[in-house]
Amino acid sequence: MNKEPSExxxxxxxPRPVSASERPxxxxxxxxxxRHPAMALVGAIILLLGLFAVWVPGGRFLTTENLLDLAQQxxxxxxxxxxxxxxxxxGGIDLSVGAVVALxxxxxxxxxPHGLVAGLVTGLLTAAAVGLGNGLLAARTxxxxxxxxxxxxxxxxxxxxxxxxxxxxxxxxNAQSFxxxxxxxxxxxxxxxxxxxxxxxxxxxVLLHRTRFGQHLYAIGGNREAARxxxxxxxxxxxxxxxxxxxxxxxAGIIQASQLFSGEPSAGQGFELNAIxxxxxxxxxxxxxxxxxxxxxxxxxxxxxxxxxxxQAGVHFSLQSIVKGIVILGAVxxxxxxxxx
Numbered sequence: 001m002n003k004e005p006s007e008x009x010x011x012x013x014x015p016r017p018v019s020a021s022e023r024p025x026x027x028x029x030x031x032x033x034x035r036h037p038a039m040a041l042v043g044a045i046i047l048l049l050g051l052f053a054v055w056v057p058g059g060r061f062l063t064t065e066n067l068l069d070l071a072q073q074x075x076x077x078x079x080x081x082x083x084x085x086x087x088x089x090x091g092g093i094d095l096s097v098g099a100v101v102a103l104x105x106x107x108x109x110x111x112x113p114h115g116l117v118a119g120l121v122t123g124l125l126t127a128a129a130v131g132l133g134n135g136l137l138a139a140r141t142x143x144x145x146x147x148x149x150x151x152x153x154x155x156x157x158x159x160x161x162x163x164x165x166x167x168x169x170x171x172x173x174n175a176q177s178f179x180x181x182x183x184x185x186x187x188x189x190x191x192x193x194x195x196x197x198x199x200x201x202x203x204x205x206v207l208l209h210r211t212r213f214g215q216h217l218y219a220i221g222g223n224r225e226a227a228r229x230x231x232x233x234x235x236x237x238x239x240x241x242x243x244x245x246x247x248x249x250x251x252a253g254i255i256q257a258s259q260l261f262s263g264e265p266s267a268g269q270g271f272e273l274n275a276i277x278x279x280x281x282x283x284x285x286x287x288x289x290x291x292x293x294x295x296x297x298x299x300x301x302x303x304x305x306x307x308x309x310x311x312q313a314g315v316h317f318s319l320q321s322i323v324k325g326i327v328i329l330g331a332v333x334x335x336x337x338x339x340x341x
Contacts, residue, residue, distance in 0.1 A: 041282065041298040045305065052309035061312060068191060074304035075193035076252045078297055080271055081278040082204040083248030085296045086241040088279050089208075090220045091288030092145040094242060096134060097249035097275060099156035100127050101268030104253030106163045108178075109171045109263035116177050124250045130156055131246025135239030153272070160265040169263040182258030193255050200248060205293040207244075217241065221288025277324060278303050281331045290335075302327070 052061045060066055080097050087094045108123030130152060137148045163169060171178060184192045208214035216237050219227040228234055252271070257263055282299025284291025306327065310320045 038283075038295060038298065041295065041302065045298065045301055048302065048305045048309065052305065052313065056309065056312045057314075061309060064189075066308075066312075068185075068189065070304060070308050071194050072191040073308060074300050075191070075197040076255055077271065077274045077278055077304065078197050078300035079200045079252045079255070080249050080275040081282075081296050081300050082200050082293055083245035084272075084275045084279050085282075085284055085291055085293060086204065086208065086217060087145075087245045088276075088284050088286060089217050089288055089291050090238060090241055091224070092138060092238070092241065093149060093276070094134065094245045095146065095149040095272050096130060096152040096156055097245060097252075098268035098271035098273075099153045099160065100130050100246050100249040101253035101256055101271055102160040102263075102265055103127075103130070103156050104250045105257030105260070105267050106160050106169055106263030106265060108254055108257055109169050110163060112172050112175050112178060116175065119175075119178065120254060123254055124247065127246045127250025127253065128243060131243035132239065134246065135242035138242060139235035139238040157265075163263065163265065166265055168260075168265070171257070171261045171263075178258055179261050180258075182255045193259075196251060196255060200251060201293060201297060204244070204248075208293055213237070213240070218289055221285075221290070223289075274303060277328050280328055280335070283331075283335070285335050285338075286332065290338075299331075 049062065053059065055061075080101070084094055084097065104123040104127050107126045108119045110119075111122040112119040134145075134149055134152055137143060137152075138145050141148075180192065181196075182193055186192060186195060208217065216227070216232045219230070219232055220234060220237060224234070249268075249271075253268065256267055260267065278300035279291070279296050280286065280299070281302055282291070282295035282297070284296065303324070306324060307320070310323060315323075
């Protein structure tokens with residue numbers, strides 16, 4: 001006498017019944033997914049897009065062209081913020097990135113007459129020198145990173161103004177390949193800065209979330225002394241994160257100079273604040289040890305939507321600053337509550 005099988009046969013397409021004992025765990029998994037910090041950020045992005053779709057006159061905020069322009073604007077801040085994430089993750093800060101954007105732009109344009117490669121390499125080496133200086137000072141001295149990078153910001157900004165007596169330095173008229181780096185659209189629609197952002201995102205995400213180096217950064221940020229006792233090379237890792245932060249700022253500086261088609265000594269003003277805002281809003285803790293590159297990307301998107309949406313809605317600049325300040329304070333408050341639980 002044949003007996004009915006109590007569960008589907010192997011390789012059957014029939015779904016396996018969920019037992020009563022398993023249902024609570026499935027509900028718990030769904031609840032944990034919805035409570036994930038990234039879901040709150042995604043929800044905030046959707047809410048802001050909906051708000052500005054209604055608020056911006058003419059319904060132009062959600063047009064394809066406007067969203068592509070928004071993505072291009074977000075790219076520069078996001079690239080800087082990816083490097084800033086690594087620094088803040090170990091409990092540091094880098095206030096020099098905005099000045100690096102300016103200096104790299106000026107240096108790159110200065111060397112463009114010798115060829116595109118010469119300009120790009122010289123610009124990136126300049127950024128690396130600044131990052132190495134920050135890193136060595138942070139790793140070898142007892143000075144706070146805030147003071148180190150504040151001083152470096154002033155030095156680098158002053159150096160940028162020394163070029164061409166503080167005046168903008170136009171790029172050579174035949175440097176169209178340089179101009180394309182920040183303005184070209186791949187396939188006629190995808191801005192090249194978005195491609196650079198995607199590449200830097202992938203590199204920093206793999207570095208932080210898939211390598212031993214990334215594990216060491218979390219360990220240093222979580223408990224510096226414990227990391228020292230486990231044999232993690234604090235000085236080397238600290239110098240490396242400042243080098244990477246300046247490198248990201250250097251890439252952003254090249255893109256910015258390409259878009260302006262000139263080296264602007266005043267470029268990058270306030271970029272460090274926007275990058276820090278993106279990192280904090282994205283869930284990275286200012287005390288270190290907590291954070292992610294995908295979270296920073298979502299934070300940069302939120303800051304970018306706020307900037308562009310408030311501007312297109314005709315909100316006065318002073319009120320835009322107030323709104324961004326409230327958003328940053330809210331993100332820090334949430335982080336403080338999370339750490340106290």
